[in-house]
Amino acid sequence: MLRNLKTASLWLAALFAASSVAQACEESVSDTAQVTQVYPSADVLPENLLRFYVYFSEPMAREGIWDSVVLLDEDGKVVPGAFIENKFDLWSPNDRRLTVLFDPGRVKTGLVAHNTLGRALEPGKAYSLQIRSGAETRRGCTLTRSYEKTFVAAQADFEAPDLAKWHVQAPMANSTEPLLVTLNGPMDHVSLAYRVRVTDTAGAKLGGSLRLGRDEREWIFTPRAPWASADYRIEVDTTLEDIAGNRLTGLFDRPLDSDGYSQPGQKTESLTFKPRSN
Structure with a gap:
C-alpha cells in the first residue's frame, strides 16, 4: 500500500513538473525558441561540403537533438547516414x-x-537541411516552428584558400572606414572569425568589429580607432578552412601521409596593406 502511494506521489509530482514547464513555455515571449541562422549561407554548396553551423536563439538541450536535425533530398526523403551524430x-x-x-x-x-x-550530396540535386520543431531547449521548451535551409549541390570544391588570390581594398587613413578583403571562395565562417586578424607594425592585434559579406566570400573589419598612415598586416593562420575543409596548407581530400593539412603545429601567412591617403 505504502509503495503504491509513493509511486502515485512520484507520478503526480512528475506530471505537475511537466505541466509547469509546458505552462511556462506557453506564457513566455513568442518566437524566442527558434533557429536564427545557418551557415554556410549560400544557396549553392559543393558536394564535398564538410559542415553546417546552426544557431539557436537560446541554449538547447543536447540530448535528442539528432531526432530533429535531418537532411532531405528533393523528394522530401531523409538522406540516411549523412551526418556524424555526436551528442556532446x-x-x-x-x-x-x-x-x-x-x-x-x-x-x-x-x-x-x-x-x-x-557522398551524401550529389551535384545538380536539391536538398534541405531541416531542424524540426520538436528540438528542445535547455529549459524544456520546443522550437516555435521548424526551420529549413534549401540549397543545390554543385561539383566538389578542390581549391584551397590562397592569399595570393585575395583582394584587399584598403581603407582611408585617419578614418574608421572598413577594411574589405575579398576571398578566393566561400570560407568557413567560424574559421574566419578566429583565424584572421589585423596587426600593426609592432605586431599588436587591432581591436574592432568583424562581419562577413556575400556567402562568406568577404571579410570586413571595422577598427575601433582610426587607421594610421602606416603599414598593417592581415595575418592568417594556416589552419583557416573553406567550407569543404580545405586549408592554406592543402586540400582536405589529400592522403594523410602527404598532406600538410595533417601536420601538427600552427603557422601564419600574411598580406600587407597601407590605408589610402585620398
Missing part, C-alpha cells in the same frame, strides 16, 4: 551553436565509407 562534442559552450558535421568518411575519397556509400 559538436556544441558551442553556451549550447546555442550546433555543428552539423557531414560524415568525413563519406566526404573524403579513397575511404571505405566513400567507396561504399558515396
Whole structure:
C-alpha cells in the first residue's frame, strides 16, 4: 500500500513538473525558441561540403537533438547516414551553436565509407537541411516552428584558400572606414572569425568589429580607432578552412601521409596593406 502511494506521489509530482514547464513555455515571449541562422549561407554548396553551423536563439538541450536535425533530398526523403551524430562534442559552450558535421568518411575519397556509400550530396540535386520543431531547449521548451535551409549541390570544391588570390581594398587613413578583403571562395565562417586578424607594425592585434559579406566570400573589419598612415598586416593562420575543409596548407581530400593539412603545429601567412591617403 505504502509503495503504491509513493509511486502515485512520484507520478503526480512528475506530471505537475511537466505541466509547469509546458505552462511556462506557453506564457513566455513568442518566437524566442527558434533557429536564427545557418551557415554556410549560400544557396549553392559543393558536394564535398564538410559542415553546417546552426544557431539557436537560446541554449538547447543536447540530448535528442539528432531526432530533429535531418537532411532531405528533393523528394522530401531523409538522406540516411549523412551526418556524424555526436551528442556532446559538436556544441558551442553556451549550447546555442550546433555543428552539423557531414560524415568525413563519406566526404573524403579513397575511404571505405566513400567507396561504399558515396557522398551524401550529389551535384545538380536539391536538398534541405531541416531542424524540426520538436528540438528542445535547455529549459524544456520546443522550437516555435521548424526551420529549413534549401540549397543545390554543385561539383566538389578542390581549391584551397590562397592569399595570393585575395583582394584587399584598403581603407582611408585617419578614418574608421572598413577594411574589405575579398576571398578566393566561400570560407568557413567560424574559421574566419578566429583565424584572421589585423596587426600593426609592432605586431599588436587591432581591436574592432568583424562581419562577413556575400556567402562568406568577404571579410570586413571595422577598427575601433582610426587607421594610421602606416603599414598593417592581415595575418592568417594556416589552419583557416573553406567550407569543404580545405586549408592554406592543402586540400582536405589529400592522403594523410602527404598532406600538410595533417601536420601538427600552427603557422601564419600574411598580406600587407597601407590605408589610402585620398
